Amino acid sequence: xxxxxxxxxxxxxxxxxxxxxxxxxxxxxxxxxxxxxxxxxxxxxxxxxxxxxxxxxxxxxxxxxxxxxxxxxxxxxxxxxxxxxxxxxxxxxxxxxxxxxxxxxxxxxxxxxxxxxxxxxxxxxxxxxxxxxxxxxxxxxxxxxxxxxxxxxxxxxxxxxxxxxxxxxxxxxxxxxxxxxxxxxxxxxxxxxxxxxxxxxxxxxxxxxxxxxxxxxxxxxxxxxxxxxxxxxxxxxxxxxxxxxxxxxxxxxxxxxxxxxxxxxxxxxxxxxxxxxxxxxxxxxxxxxxxxxxxxxxxxxxxxxxxxxxxxxxxxxxxxxxxxxxxxxxxxxxxxxxxxxxxxxxxxxxxxxxxxxxxxxxxxxxxxxxxxxxxxxxxxxxxxxxxxxxxxxxxxxxxxxxxxxxxxxxxxxxxxxxxxxxxxxxxxxxxxxxxxxxxxxxxxxxxxxxxxxxxxxxxxxxxxxxxxxxxxxxxxxxxxxxxxxxxxxxxxxxxxxx
Numbered sequence: 001x002x003x004x005x006x007x008x009x010x011x012x013x014x015x016x017x018x019x020x021x022x023x024x025x026x027x028x029x030x031x032x033x034x035x036x037x038x039x040x041x042x043x044x045x046x047x048x049x050x051x052x053x054x055x056x057x058x059x060x061x062x063x064x065x066x067x068x069x070x071x072x073x074x075x076x077x078x079x080x081x082x083x084x085x086x087x088x089x090x091x092x093x094x095x096x097x098x099x100x101x102x103x104x105x106x107x108x109x110x111x112x113x114x115x116x117x118x119x120x121x122x123x124x125x126x127x128x129x130x131x132x133x134x135x136x137x138x139x140x141x142x143x144x145x146x147x148x149x150x151x152x153x154x155x156x157x158x159x160x161x162x163x164x165x166x167x168x169x170x171x172x173x174x175x176x177x178x179x180x181x182x183x184x185x186x187x188x189x190x191x192x193x194x195x196x197x198x199x200x201x202x203x204x205x206x207x208x209x210x211x212x213x214x215x216x217x218x219x220x221x222x223x224x225x226x227x228x229x230x231x232x233x234x235x236x237x238x239x240x241x242x243x244x245x246x247x248x249x250x251x252x253x254x255x256x257x258x259x260x261x262x263x264x265x266x267x268x269x270x271x272x273x274x275x276x277x278x279x280x281x282x283x284x285x286x287x288x289x290x291x292x293x294x295x296x297x298x299x300x301x302x303x304x305x306x307x308x309x310x311x312x313x314x315x316x317x318x319x320x321x322x323x324x325x326x327x328x329x330x331x332x333x334x335x336x337x338x339x340x341x342x343x344x345x346x347x348x349x350x351x352x353x354x355x356x357x358x359x360x361x362x363x364x365x366x367x368x369x370x371x372x373x374x375x376x377x378x379x380x381x382x383x384x385x386x387x388x389x390x391x392x393x394x395x396x397x398x399x400x401x402x403x404x405x406x407x408x409x410x411x412x413x414x415x416x417x418x419x420x421x422x423x424x425x426x427x428x429x430x431x432x433x434x435x436x437x438x439x440x441x442x443x444x445x446x447x448x449x450x451x452x453x454x455x456x457x458x459x460x461x462x463x464x465x466x467x468x469x470x471x472x473x474x475x476x477x478x479x480x481x482x483x484x485x486x487x488x489x490x491x492x493x494x495x496x497x498x
Contacts, residue, residue, distance in 0.1 A: 008126040012135060014180030018082050019119045020142045021170055021177075022112040025089075026054065027150025030286075031297040032163035036101070039163070046098040052216050053102045057109035058116065059212045059400050060205045066117035066393020067253050068196065070386060074118055074125070074189025079181050081114025086174030093167035117393040118189075124380045124388045125188045130323050130492045133377045137319030140372035145308040151286070152305075155298025189389065200245045200253035207238030208397070215404050219411045254394060255387055262484055263382040264391065267375045270478045271395070272402035274335055274371065277471030278364075279403040280410030281342055284461050291435050292350060292454060306358040310365025311372075319373030323492050327374040328485035334371030335472035335479070337363045342472065345465040350458060367472065378488050410464055417463045421456030 033047050040046070069077050088108030095101035123135045157165040214231030221228045246252040259265045282304075289300035318330045341364030348360070376395075383391045438450040 005127070005131060008131075009135075011184040011186065012123065012126055012138075014177040014184060015078065015119055015122050016138060016142060017173060017177045017180075018078070018085070018115045019139070020146065021173055022085065022115050023142060023146035024150050024153070025108070025112065025170070026051075027146060028154035028157075028166050029150075031151050031154035032158045032166045035158055035163040036098075040095075040098045040101075042098045046102075048217075048220065049102050050098070050105055052213075053105040054109045054112070055216065055400065055404055056209060056212050057106050058113045059397055059404070060209045061110065061113040062117045062397035062400065063204060063254055063390070063393040064117075064201050065114045066121065066389040066391070066396070069114075069118040069121055069189050069389035069392075071194060071196065072189060073187060074122060074389065075181065075185035075187060077114060077189065078118055078122065078185070079178055081111045081118070082174055082178050082181065083111070084108075085111030085115060086171055086178070087111070089167045089170035089174065093164040093171075116396050118389055120376060120380050120392040120395065121389040122185070122188060124385065124392075126186075129381055132381060133319035133321070133323040133373065134316055135319070136322075136376040136380075137316035137369075137373040139376055140315040140319070140369060141308070141312050143368075143372065145312070149301065149308065151297045151301035155296060155301065159296075159298065194251040197245070197249055197251055197253040200242060200249060203238050203242035203245055204253060207235050207242055208401070210238065211235035212401060212404055215401075215408050218408055219415070223412070254390060258383055258387065258391060258394075261382050262482070263378050263488060266478060266482045267379040268395065268398060270331075270335075270475045271371070271375050272398045273471050273478070274338065274475045275399045275402040276406040276409075277342070277468045277475075278338070278368075279406030280413070280471075281345070281406075281465055281468045283407050283410055284414060284464055285345075288348070288457070288461060292457065294435070303354060303357060304361070306362045307365035307368070310362050311369040314366050314369030315373045318370045319377060322374035322377050322488075325489075326485035327378055327488055328479060328483045330370045330374045331378075331483065331485075332476050332480045334367045334369070334374075335476040336367070337370065338367030339469050339472040339476075341365075341367065342465050342469045346462045346469075348458065348462065348465075350454060371475075378483070378485075381488060381491060410468070413464050413467060414460045417460035418456050421459065422452050 029051065033050070036042060036050070037047055042050075065077075065081070085108055088104055088111055091104040092101055092108060095104055120136075120139065123132060123139065127135050153169075154166050157163075157169060210231045214228050214235065217231075218225075218228045242254075243256070246254050246256050259268070285304065286297070286300050289295045289303055290297060295303065318334075321327075322330060341361050344360040344363065348357075352360075379391065379395060380388060435450075435453070438453055441447070442450045
């Protein structure tokens with residue numbers, strides 16, 4: 001390893017720590033919500049907004065913050081984002097009611113958006129073509145690990161300390177990352193000295209905000225409810241107006257000509273489809289593990305650990321190989337393996353053991369590792385370096401929106417199937433409290449509600465998995481048919497020849 005590459009890896013350490021902290025913050029909070037509800041006497045709607053404030057803010061701002069990173073010193077902008085995220089985390093821990101924690105979660109998300117919207121761009125500037133595959137492997141590991149390590153870390157902190165430490169833990173990590181980034185990151189970004197498209201930013205914010213709000217609240221409000229429909233009605237003209245603005249404005253917030261780049265467009269179409277299927281499937285598994293198998297949140301995290309383990313083993317290798325062999329092969333095989341894992345879960349049953357469950361979901365981790373790091377590498381390498389922040393923010397925004405849509409659609413599929421088992425079923429989930437009540441009914445001679453909930457939920461969960469198998473297969477077909485892997489290799493060889 002040359003001295004320059006070694007310096008780049010050292011410089012990227014605080015960046016990767018910041019990204020992991022942002023990604024982890026979504027799943028780590030889930031475990032703490034019951035304690036927060038107890039302390040603040042929060043309603044279910046309050047708890048949803050504690051989560052939604054974060055997601056909504058990120059989707060709205062990701063493209064904007066990625067674009068700003070192209071215009072200013074990206075290293076200083078990253079430090080600024082880290083400072084906001086750290087401050088937001090501290091204030092969340094100091095919250096005194098639900099309204100304050102919702103507001104501070106939104107502030108936290110502003111910082112998280114700056115970090116997430118510029119991480120891949122920083123990697124593209126630090127590492128030359130031909131060396132980016134490995135760092136994209138690290139990025140893929142952080143994404144996969146955050147899903148399952150969150151409940152383990154959050155459960156341990158909440159159990160042994162309090163829910164406040166779910167936020168306090170970010171403060172020392174944030175401070176260390178700020179110091180590290182200040183001293184280790186070289187001057188980055190500032191490739192384009194152009195005005196910020198404020199009108200485009202406003203149109204995009206309103207359009208994406210309304211769309212995301214309708215998606216994440218649609219199941220609670222009802223998909224035919226006036227509030228849900230109003231969100232979509234508001235979103236459509238604003239997004240159309242944003243597109244028209246970007247086509248005609250000299251300095252667009254999102255340069256739509258990027259979508260003329262074939263490999264960028266292929267990956268932009270394919271990866272959100274996988275994220276959609278993944279989130280629609282994985283969100284139901286914790287209810288199975290905690291509600292039906294009565295595992296703690298922390299233990300359920302250990303049950304899911306096969307995904308990050310397999311991903312960690314594969315992602316660095318696939319990232320490196322994507323600069324040496326045609327990445328189309330890796331990126332096509334990945335979704336197919338993910339589909340195999342989903343198909344395996346269609347046979348899940350109540351008394352399944354740990355290692356059998358590990359074997360069932362392991363292909364999902366392998367599939368993510370084979371797809372994510374090569375796809376990020378191909379996308380970022382295909383765009384001009386002066387627009388890499390714009391591309392980074394767009395990628396993150398689309399994937400985050402796809403995840404929100406996946407959870408919403410997965411919930412609809414699950415609820416519709418459960419209604420076939422339980423007349424009048426109204427979005428209940430088999431949480432531990434509900435299941436203990438049903439167990440008590442069974443002990444007193446009324447087993448029917450317990451049987452209906454267990455058998456109905458397992459069947460409904462299998463139903464969701466069966467439908468979601470289709471989405472990674474669609475991803476594989478798009479990549480196999482349309483991706484030009486040879487073009488990526490030619491670009492890498494040309495760059496490394498000089």
